[in-house]
Amino acid sequence: MSGGESTAASGDATGSTRDRRRIVELSGVAVTALLAAAMIGFVLLYWAQDLPVAGGLYAGFRSLGRGMDAAFGTNVFRHPFMWQSMATGVLIGVVAPLVGVFLVHREMALIGETLAHTAFAGVALGFLVNAVTGWDGPLLLIALVVGIVGALGVQWLTERTDAYGDVPIAIMLSGSFAVGTLIVSYGRGLTGIAIEGYLFGNLGVVTVEGARLMAGLSVVVVVAVAATYKQMLFITFDEQAARVAQLNVTGYNTLLVVLTAVVVVGAMQVLGVILVAAMLVVPVAAASQIARSFRETTYLSVIFGQLSVIGGFAVAIGGELPSGGSIVVVAIAIYLLAVAASGFSVRAISAHG
Amino acid sequence: MDVDRIAASNGRAKRPEDGSSPHTVDPVIELEDVTFAYGDTVAVRDVSLTVEAGDFLGLVGPNGSGKTTLLHLMLGLHTPDEGTVRLFDRPIDEVDDGSRIGYVSQQATNRGGTMPVTVRECVTMGRFAHVGHGRLGEADRRAIANAMETVGIVDLADRLMNQLSGGQRQRAYIARALASEADLLALDEPTVGVDAESRDAFYALLDRLNDDGITIVLIEHDIGVVTDRADHVACINTELYHHGDTESFVESDALADAYGATGQVVHHHHP
Numbered sequence A: 001m002s003g004g005e006s007t008a009a010s011g012d013a014t015g016s017t018r019d020r021r022r023i024v025e026l027s028g029v030a031v032t033a034l035l036a037a038a039m040i041g042f043v044l045l046y047w048a049q050d051l052p053v054a055g056g057l058y059a060g061f062r063s064l065g066r067g068m069d070a071a072f073g074t075n076v077f078r079h080p081f082m083w084q085s086m087a088t089g090v091l092i093g094v095v096a097p098l099v100g101v102f103l104v105h106r107e108m109a110l111i112g113e114t115l116a117h118t119a120f121a122g123v124a125l126g127f128l129v130n131a132v133t134g135w136d137g138p139l140l141l142i143a144l145v146v147g148i149v150g151a152l153g154v155q156w157l158t159e160r161t162d163a164y165g166d167v168p169i170a171i172m173l174s175g176s177f178a179v180g181t182l183i184v185s186y187g188r189g190l191t192g193i194a195i196e197g198y199l200f201g202n203l204g205v206v207t208v209e210g211a212r213l214m215a216g217l218s219v220v221v222v223v224a225v226a227a228t229y230k231q232m233l234f235i236t237f238d239e240q241a242a243r244v245a246q247l248n249v250t251g252y253n254t255l256l257v258v259l260t261a262v263v264v265v266g267a268m269q270v271l272g273v274i275l276v277a278a279m280l281v282v283p284v285a286a287a288s289q290i291a292r293s294f295r296e297t298t299y300l301s302v303i304f305g306q307l308s309v310i311g312g313f314a315v316a317i318g319g320e321l322p323s324g325g326s327i328v329v330v331a332i333a334i335y336l337l338a339v340a341a342s343g344f345s346v347r348a349i350s351a352h353g
Numbered sequence B: 001m002d003v004d005r006i007a008a009s010n011g012r013a014k015r016p017e018d019g020s021s022p023h024t025v026d027p028v029i030e031l032e033d034v035t036f037a038y039g040d041t042v043a044v045r046d047v048s049l050t051v052e053a054g055d056f057l058g059l060v061g062p063n064g065s066g067k068t069t070l071l072h073l074m075l076g077l078h079t080p081d082e083g084t085v086r087l088f089d090r091p092i093d094e095v096d097d098g099s100r101i102g103y104v105s106q107q108a109t110n111r112g113g114t115m116p117v118t119v120r121e122c123v124t125m126g127r128f129a130h131v132g133h134g135r136l137g138e139a140d141r142r143a144i145a146n147a148m149e150t151v152g153i154v155d156l157a158d159r160l161m162n163q164l165s166g167g168q169r170q171r172a173y174i175a176r177a178l179a180s181e182a183d184l185l186a187l188d189e190p191t192v193g194v195d196a197e198s199r200d201a202f203y204a205l206l207d208r209l210n211d212d213g214i215t216i217v218l219i220e221h222d223i224g225v226v227t228d229r230a231d232h233v234a235c236i237n238t239e240l241y242h243h244g245d246t247e248s249f250v251e252s253d254a255l256a257d258a259y260g261a262t263g264q265v266v267h268h269h270h271p
Helices: A003-008 A010-048 A052-070 A079-106 A110-133 A139-160 A167-187 A198-202 A209-238 A238-243 A251-272 A276-290 A295-317 A322-341 B004-011 B065-076 B119-131 B138-151 B165-181 B196-211 B223-230 B246-251 B254-264
Strands: B028-039 B041-052 B056-060 B082-087 B103-104 B184-189 B216-221 B232-237 B239-245
Touching: A003 A276, A010 A052, A010 A079, A010 A295, A052 A079, A052 B103, A079 A110, A079 A209, A079 A251, A079 A295, A079 A322, A079 B239, A110 A198, A110 A276, A110 B056, A110 B232, A139 A167, A139 A209, A139 A251, A167 A295, A209 A251, A209 B119, A238 A251, A238 B103, A251 A276, A251 B041, A276 A295, A276 A322, A276 B082, A295 A322, B028 B065, B028 B165, B041 B065, B041 B082, B041 B216, B041 B232, B056 B065, B056 B196, B056 B223, B065 B082, B065 B119, B065 B165, B065 B184, B065 B216, B065 B232, B103 B165, B119 B165, B138 B165, B165 B196, B184 B196, B196 B216, B223 B246, B232 B246, B232 B254, B239 B254
Parallel strands: B041 B239, B056 B216, B056 B232, B103 B184, B184 B216
Antiparallel strands: B028 B041, B028 B082, B232 B239
């Protein structure tokens, strides 16, 4: 759908082009929503497989997986742990762009990277606590708590220093990673820490608990963004005017960074600490290239995020490659296509403000 | 400063009859002995002034004189170090009805030039203070349509803000304020980077809105525009040099005094 088509056409034709575009987007969003719901369904079924009705459904799911393996000639879909990973990936593809669409346009793209490094310190701390105390606590829960504390810390720093300067963010990023490396290196004497999976992302890292956590967090994020979309949009677009309109700007800003921490912790299982920020930023950058409204940007971001995850999984499974790198490379390929589709009229998103 | 030009516009001030008519007691904004500093740098010192319902107040002063800071104090974006601010006859921190104030900030402080937001989406934001977390209803949609009609941007509704000219974009911000049914409109140098013709149309629009009873506070670096359009002028350079109707301002030496004092100009912050 090029701009030339709409300028040449009459008013009616532009209207129908817009309608067609809208239908394509809404069906993309609907398919994504169905897929995400099915994945949450799988996670719940796996949880409840010992119950009578759920057990039957779960058996049906397993045989569907075997059927898919037979059809594709793979050895993937018959394994429940692969479904856990895929469920996590699909949910990341929904929630990361949903939060990212506000972060990118607030010029806060790097905050995701920062919170990932904070969460990495959390994972390292979790390993250490587990090793020292012998308590088998879930690592991701500890990472989530540390990530949220880090998010509030960044928020506190930016409120008290120059408004949204990137200096506090850079300090937090390197500082928490430094702490993480210290903990890892200290803990290596105590346990054989397998932290690489969290650094680079690995389908095998996703645990049953991790997938359940991701499912729960995704519901929280989607509900929170849906409920505060208007306020987030206003604050992102014109923070001063939003303040004058008596919106609780500090409250919504805090909510946004906490949601970011939540998404980052869920996403780092599959994407890895280093790459997790890409899912917050790249699909949104692609969508912003070609979108004709903010709502459309949001829809397209989620659709592009989902395509990146599915495409990345295909590459990772087909080539036996790490999932994180595969997903990010596919996402960037989509971004470049979007740039090409917008006729190379690269509208800088954050070059000037 | 172009004092000749001000002298030339003497007597052309809008609504000169306002000068003789007694002020009705219906204050929208009341500042009393307000002082505000950024750290050690005093931006506004001991300013007291009252803006009444239906006023069109022009806020003038040299660069870095604290105009924007004063406007931010009026709107509650800054809290004064000393003194009190009342808005709509209530202490500023108790004002909770954000829909009554329409604010058009300096172009540089919002994302109109970069973010993919349509004109309709921008104007719709004016209703957010009304609906909270609820959905927009029929009345909201009507207010949005009326606001776009009033400023003449109906045909631009589906265009992206970042594709508009400066003048069109500022009209969209005005429409956002009108959609919220604001009775106070605060504008901070709204026509920077807007071509002359669109500027005239823009100020004619402000005149019309003022005639309809909307109170306007306008920061403008072009003194001629202020003396032509505003019925009251506040001239500041950290301290208030003059506040009164436009005629008395033109006759006073406030402008020369305020601009002559630029030797002690404070550094101007844009938070």
